[in-house]
Amino acid sequence: MTTVTKHRPAAVIDETVRLLTEHYVFPEIAEQVACLLQQRLAESAYDVDDAEEFARLVTADLQSVNGDRHLRLKHHADPVSPEQGAATLDSIRRDFDTSLGGAPRVQLLDGGVALVELAPMLFPLEWAAEPLSAALTLASRAQALIVDLRANRGGDPDAVAFVCSYLLDERTHLNTMYWRDGERSEQSWSLPHVPGARFGGSKPLYVLSSASTFSAAEELAYDLQQLGRAVVVGERTRGGAHPCKGWTVHPHLEATIPGGRAINPVSGTNWEGTGVQPDIPCAAADSLDRAHALALARLAG
Template sequence: MTNLQSAPVIDATTRLLTEHYVFPEVAERLAALLRRRLAEGAYDVADAAELARLVTADLQSVNDDKHLRLKHHTDPVPPKEMDATLASIRRDFDASLGGAPRVELLDGGVAVVELAPMLFPLDWAAEPLTAALTLASRARALIIDLRGNRGGDPDTVAFVCSHLLDERTHLNTMYWRAGDRSEQSWSLPHVPGARFGGTKPLYVLAGENTFSAAEELAYDLQQLGRAVVVGEPTRGGAHPCKGWTVHPHLEATVPTGRAVNPVSGTNWEGVGVRPDVPCPAAESLDRAHALALTRLAD
């Protein structure tokens, strides 16, 4: 990609930053950085994938916001806002039994529900998640495996939490730059199927690949004292984002809000969700199973 082709991508990206990024002051600094790097010839590269790598590194250089990216897509991306992201995650949805690829009963009446690779949009995922969580609701203890979950829909976070609590509960508050407004997220008063409920032992597995909405699920349950998080610290992305096509193979993702937990008053941005029981992620299932058996025996 030549500089002539790079310039429109940088122009579009800087415009999206200044119009939508949840931190306006940071947006101005980043926009100036991208324009300077363009003028210096830093983006005079041969292909879109290399441009995406360079621009993403610059976008994350100020506050290490992992949701702030220029994403490369091998296949051409549709021009409508969010269409590129939705097309990609729909393929993952169809290949993962709707985001609940594993439900298993371990020794001692302990169930495992793996939620991966995403917490898909609720209008897609409500049926498969209800089936998985209802099946597991009869278990004596439950392990939710988020080690391979890279994020998704905050409404789906609330839906899953609703199966794991007994009463309507304030889970999270999202501040949105647009309109300078806040929006609360609560568990639901009713769920289809059966609830696991809010009293039986609950464990959440996490690791370095756990990201975004999956981190919110772990963090919300941890802060409420409802679940024990087992494994490794997560990646640390608490800013929901939108995606805009800025080139036939490039999508700019810009965070438009930030999470504020009602218990901690903050979120997991940059630090990740810290496990209550640290251990290698590969060992976390065995560790959580042992913890559940010990608690059930007590």
């Protein structure tokens, strides 16, 4: 059992319901979920001593109406700041410092094929621009490129656009984010200029996916796939297309609530709930060998 500051289920649920009602991208779903949480609280479904188990139970109910995997009550073993998003930011910084800035592997494979792994996430661009640029510039001279997103759990949409900018030749509309209030939308475009050298928009490009690939990593795979720029090899991804923010509702608990939804300009939809469907389905463990073989065959042809 995790030893934490004693949580009060009613107080946490009340605050989670308030945040959900005010911020969730789909107000009608927010109302349904809020009613469910209050009903489950009245039924004593959340009367557990362990805060981690409490978070698991609440998360299951939060996701039960429409399966939104970004809608969560996250448990943190260490106490976190009450400032919005601080819990997530502290964890992200630790991961950034131990993963070479999110590009832990750059390798030249046989036949002039480069591999760039982006993991465990696409970090905030103000941190990650330098390591991402270094990795992608190093790979730019390869004859073909494999981008490995199998262990990537998401991150910054600006980092998605930054990576895409190295893999395209022209400034390209990638995605549009529509926010709950219905009065704002925000377009994402690749950049007209990048630091370093581009791999470019014509050489063979493959993206590896797994059942763990999530959120912004899914956007990267989906955007490149919809543009016809990359072949996605591996497993169907988790299916989370709603950007979210986090609020600390207890020293060890953070409610993450999506406030927008992504719409791809090519497909007119997104990967929410369905995941990104690979062009070449195979087990994630086999996807690197499969993509490498495809790249070598294409280069030979």
